[in-house]
Amino acid sequence: SDTIHLTRGLPVPQGISKPAFLAAIDDLKSALGAEHVQLNDTEIKNGWYMEHPNTHDMMPLFDFEEFVASAVVYPSCVAEVQMIVRWANKHLIPIFPISMGRNLGYGGAAPRVRGSVTIDLGKRMAKILSINEDDFTCLVEPGVSFYALHEELQRRGLGDKMWIDTPDLGGGSVVGNTVDRGVGYTPYGDHWACHSGLEVVLPGPDAQVLRTGMGALGVGGENTWQCFPYGFGPYSDGIFSQSNFGIVTKMGMTLMPNPGGFESFMYTFPNESDLAPLMEIIRPLRISNILENVAQLRHGLQTLSVKGHPRTKYYSGFGPMPDAIVRTELEKTATGACAWVYYGMSYGPAPIRKLKLDLIDSAFKQIRGAKKIDPATLPADEYFWSRDRIASGTPDLEELKWVNWMPNGAHAAFSPVSPIRGADATKLYELAKKRHMEAGIDLMPAFCVGLREMHLIVEIVYDAADAGMRRRAEKCLRDMIDDAAALGYGEYRTHIALMDQVAGTYSWNDHALMKFNNQLKDSLDPNGILAPGRCGIWPQRYRNRGWEL
Ligand code: ADP
Secondary structure (H helix, E strand, C coil), X not given: CCEEECCCCCCCCCCCCHHHHHHHHHHHHHHHCHHHEEEXXXXXXXXXXXXXXXXXXXXXXXXXXXXXXCEEECCCCHHHHHHHHHHHHHHCCCEEEECCCCCCCCCCCCCCCCCCEEEECCCCCCCEEEEECCCCEEEECCCCEHHHHHHHHHHCCCCCCEECCCCCCCCCEHHHHHHCCCECCCCCCEHHHHEEEEEEECCCCCCCEEECHHHHCCCCCHHHHCCCCCCCCCCCHHHHCCCCCCEEEEXXXXXXXXXXXEEEEXXXXXXXXXXXXXXXXXXXXXXXXXXCCCEEXXXXXXXXXXXXXXXXXXXXXXXXXXXXXXXXXXXXXXXXCCCEEEEEEEECCHHHHHHHHHHHHHHHCCCCCCEEECHHHCCCCCHHHHHHHHHCCCCCCHHHHHHHHCCCEEEEEECEEEECCHHHHHHHHHHHHHHHHHHCCCCCEEEEECCCEEEEEEEEEEECCCHHHHHHHHHHHHHHHHHHHHCCCEECXXXXXXXXXXXXXXXXXXXXXXXXHHHHHHHHCCCCCECCCHHHCCCXXXXXXXXXX
16 A cells, blocks of 8 residues: 555646646756656655655545645755746646645645645755854754754754754654744744744746845845844735745744753643633643643543554444543553643753742642642653653654554644633534544544644544545534634644635635735736645636635
């Protein structure tokens, strides 16, 4: 099942004949070198996380061949990216830029339009251009992963001085994750808020390149590009995140000073009904930074699934695994039987940590039956230590384990945002529970508490080889998106297959925001070549012609 034969043949982009497309590809080969252009005409391959494909989504919600690239190109520099953009404009071929393409759960490397030519920026543009020890900043190209940045800090002997912030899985691109507004778990967890300065190739026929913020200064502004994100005039960075308005070729990022100590903590809460009062306790602590990091409140089932065993080890029945079984199984583990587990970290030297940890302890213990688990009692392979590494800026891969829950395990997320309130948490949890029950799918919610909001991340783990289960997963996701929208909640990010639906929920004042996005799209990308449909934004050539899903 690792090799997939393309039964539908070469996915030639719609609107161009196969001979014309092949001739255009030959043009590109002679410009870039034939070895840097690869055609997907017979088969595509799956791999595991670190050897993921760049041609398609290895965790598809639809058929493997639905969101698949016709070719992949590997530019080595900004000038070559510009050349590819001009080429796409000339031939009206859709292009889809990825940094590393590990966007698993949201579409992986797959383009939204079948047959797009994927620009894999990460393979040959992977330089750490600078690390500034005085300002605690860096400037990176799209191919720099969280692992690579972390390793480079260690190599230069700066690992003790400064930290990176990493998402749950460290193999992704710093640029890719940040422009998709991903999060990590140190106090620098809001990656987008922590970036400073972009270099962008625009999608128009002339493929202009611009720098944002201080980088726009006539001499290049390198001295302050990574220190001050805004520059002068409109703040343009925002339109290059979660969009299809430009190709990011460089990005500045801030690094966190080593806080002088850190300490993970874990609390368990016995009852499902503890969720609402707990949120009321978490909110003021988080907003006042006593709880200092993007912390997670996870359902007990997730603590079980991350052990890496298939669900059939515990239960083989159809439908969500009964709570009683989850509790019995957890009873045998370090957390004990519980409904919720909170993972957090306190930063700073010991006396400073103690003040904060004591406040947290007395607040959390207002919940009857709340337990603090002593880390000293936990074995080295306990998931807690993975959270400990991540929250202290060390990339990790443990989080992959829960994909083993199903055979051919794939996952896709429902990710609504809400205030940190008991009532909101309860409403979202209840609607997710109802829809999972109907779909016969295990519910694995995690509340990721930002500062004044939380992302509820509900990962559906499904068997990618089981078409029936894929359809149930898709229906469950779509129902939750609609239910949440009706209650006033929207998603912060979504799978490529669901982008039209999610974009459609941001409809205030007769879709004024989408009209604005469309206007920008048509002006910046008049030929509609860059990532059509991404985040629900369709260029004029495609709009209202049946592409929306
Ligand atoms: P990661 O490997 O970190 O998960 P990806 O490379 O998959 O990140 O990026 C996630 C999404 O963000 C991509 O599907 C793409 O649409 C967009 N993206 C990533 N890198 C760029 C870039 N350099 N310029 C424009 N869009 C990008």
